[in-house]
Amino acid sequence: MKQMVGYLRMMEHEGLVPVQYKWCYATYADEAESRRPEKSDAIENLSEFTINTWIGKKLHLSTNGKIRCVDCGKLTSKSFNQGSCFNCFSTKACNDLCIMRPETCHHHKGTCREPEWGETNCFKKHTVYFANSSGLKVGITKENPVSNRWVDQGARFAVPLMEVESRREAGIIENYLSGFLPDKTTWQKMVAGDPPDIDLKKEKEKFLRHLEKQSFEMEMKTGKNKEIVWKSDLSKEIVEIQYPILSYPKKIKSYKLEESKPIEDVLVGIKGQYLLFENGVINIRSYGGYQTDFHAL
Structure with a gap:
């Protein structure tokens, strides 16, 4: 057995x-x-x-x-x-608030719980993506392939939107986009059946055109702001997951x-x-x- x-x-x-x-x-x-x-x-x-x-x-x-x-x-x-x-929850960087809200990353302020962990896990390329799990949502991941993250959240269809150099940069853009669409999956809808049909290709093109007109900045160690540079993902293929x-x-x-x-x-x-x-x-x-x-x- x-x-x-x-x-x-x-x-x-x-x-x-x-x-x-x-x-x-x-x-x-x-x-x-x-x-x-x-x-x-x-x-x-x-x-x-x-x-x-x-x-x-x-x-x-x-x-x-x-x-x-x-x-x-x-x-x-x-x-x-x-x-x-409780001790690891209170002291480990992987359990800090900025993991759920990456735009609040405070590594540049010298207050990261584990600076070396942050440098290894957060200062690497991240992808901002659109997924359809319980409806259209925005998300970010450092996973490679990106589809690992999509499977974990139960997405049926997904497409990468752009790539940035760090988790914090991805979080700032995700936070901005969350003003237009959800950044969380509604689990009750996700486990109840297939999500509604959404033209992810159309949504991607629409939001990329919008983002090209925006500028995003973040504070650096020096106290000065730096413009976030992002690279749009040229892939037009929508990934389907069964x-x-x-x-x-x-x-x-x-x-x-x-x-x-x-x-x-x-x-x-x-x-x-x-x-x-x-x-x-x-x-x-x-x-x-x-x-x-x-x-x-």
């Missing part, structure tokens, strides 16, 4: 037609050696099988209540920001993974980081760090 027991991370994926999913989870040497759990590095694992093969089957998904921080590995009684302990879905849930309700309440339901599909069951859905990313048991009945 195929089974996954370990500390949940997320669902890794590859391909687009359709997307193939594998279970990503962590184990720890201290527990494997029957030692007392302590702050330690995780041993990352990928399931040998694809979760796609379980679609149409009744599954059991449960947790024993144990949570280990996805950042430092220590046991924590509560998960913050999808898997961090997800492994037999049917959509009968009820759009969110399952909660609780120690006393295992989930037992028929898996009907996978979209983004959501498992779609006949009677509800669960966002796997929300339970990063939880020790889980996942198997077919």
Whole structure:
């Protein structure tokens, strides 16, 4: 019987037609050696099988209540920001507000929680894109290929808009565009069915013409402003993503993974980081760090 027991991370994926999913989870040497759990590095694992093969089957998904921080590995009684302990949530740059609102990046002010992490992760090329997941939205990513981000958010169609040199620059432009269209996916609509038809090519051309008439600046370490230079993506190809879905849930309700309440339901599909069951859905990313048991009945 195929089974996954370990500390949940997320669902890794590859391909687009359709997307193939594998279970990503962590184990720890201290527990494997029957030692007392302590702050330690995780041993990352990928399931040998694809979760796609379980679609149409009744599954059991449960947790024993144990949570280990996805950042430092220590046991924590509560998960913050999808898997961090409170200390890592409060001190790690990857958990700072600017990750959700990149236009608020404060690295240039000398107040970044982890300057070296910021230089490695934020000062690299980022793509501003349009996607259709629950409707037209704008987003940014450093992912390469960009489609990795599109799959994670459950987009059915997407197109790159432009490229800039840093996360902060991308965030400033995204923040401007969010005044015209959403920058978030409505998950209830995303898991309920295909989004409405939108001419992404037309929207891209329209907004690029608009942006060419605008100028964007950001403050530098010196206190002076620098103009943001962006490069439009000349690709006119709209990327289509197909997800492994037999049917959509009968009820759009969110399952909660609780120690006393295992989930037992028929898996009907996978979209983004959501498992779609006949009677509800669960966002796997929300339970990063939880020790889980996942198997077919």
